[in-house]
Amino acid sequence: MSSTSVTSSAAGRVLVIGIDGTRLDVLRASATPALDTIAEAGFLAPVLIDDATPTWSGPCWATIATGVPATRHGIYGNDFTGHRLADHPDFLTVAAAAGLRSYLSVGSWAPLATTADGGPLFAAPSRLTYSTFGHDCERGDAAAVADAVRVLADEDVHVAFVYLGDPDETAHELGVDADYVAAVERADTRVDLLLAALRSRPMYEAERWTVIAVTDHGHVDEGGHGGDSDVERTAWIAAAGPGIAAGAEVGGLRHVDVAAQVYSVLGLEAQAAALGVEGRVFGAVAAV
Known part of the structure; x- marks a missing residue:
């Protein structure tokens, strides 16, 4: 991995919000004004998980973070043991090695941020907040966002990833019902x-922020995933920012495209190429 520094003033900044286990059809039917704002300023589009990737959080988030599929990063379940992340690092670690300030906030799922279950997925962000709420994802999300709001409002951050697990855990416990809809709306x-924290930054407009919200997989009606049904294999991305046209018709999106977009915004295309990132920037997948 290259440690070549970049000139941050020539690039934009990125916030990636990972919302675990959120079905696209439920999202579209729920009251989600914040995500609607992102979609209206850019797009909301489905992602079809590739056939070689199990519909588990581990492999899907690893693909999102690294820009390479499971066949390369080596994560096929929620235990990351045996991964190949040293060869295919996450975008926060790559950004930090390039001299940018990266930030991770996680309130519940340990292997994203710690050595639990073969982790961490995000190996070396510049700044990390992990709150040990285990499977209490609602409390974990509240803690993660509270810290992220402080950091995003006041600190010099170029790229951040904030993880929300409440919708996924609610579906596992209660199925895809009214409580699940409420969890999706809490996430929104x-x-x-x-x-709001981003918009409060004194240099917000000049910093040229891109916001990407993404889910890893869906759920069956009774709750659960890991299979091959359409609702499990359909994920989604919503994004807005410089270079993303409002109301863009976007098709053929893949999870690997998230990392490609992050590297493009940050001016780290050379690092992405050296790592063999397979994704394309969002403009390159817009329907014509």
Whole structure:
């Protein structure tokens, strides 16, 4: 991995919000004004998980973070043991090695941020907040967002990843029902807090922020995933920022495209190429 520094003033900044286990059809039917704002300023589009990737959080988030598929990063379940992340690092670690300030905030799922279960997925961000709430994802999300709001409002951050697990855990416990819809709407409220923190930055307009919200997989009606049904294999990305046209018709999106977009915004295309990132920037997948 290259440690070549970049000139941050020539690039933009990125916030990636990972919302675990959020079905696209439920999202579209729920009251989610913050995510609607992102979609209206850019797009909301489905992602079809490739056939070689199990519909588990581990492999899907690893693909999002590294820009390479499971066949390369080596994560096929929620235990990351045996991964190949040293060869295919996450975008926060790559950004930090390039001299940019990267930030991770996680409130619940340990292997994203710690050595639990073969982790961490995000190996070396410049700044890390992990709150040990285990499977209490609602409390974990609240803690993660509270810290992220402080950091995003006041600190010199170029790229951040904030993880929200409440919708996924709710579906596992209760199925895809009214409680699940409420969890999706709680997640949207937290997205709104993060967006407000960005907008409060004194140099917000000049910093040229891109915001990407993404889910890893869906759920069957009774709750659960890991299979091959359409609702499990359909994920989604919502994004807005410089170079993303409002109302863009975007098709053929893949999870690997998130990392490619992050590297493009940050001016780290050379690092992405050296690592063999397979994704394309969002403009390159817009339907014509």
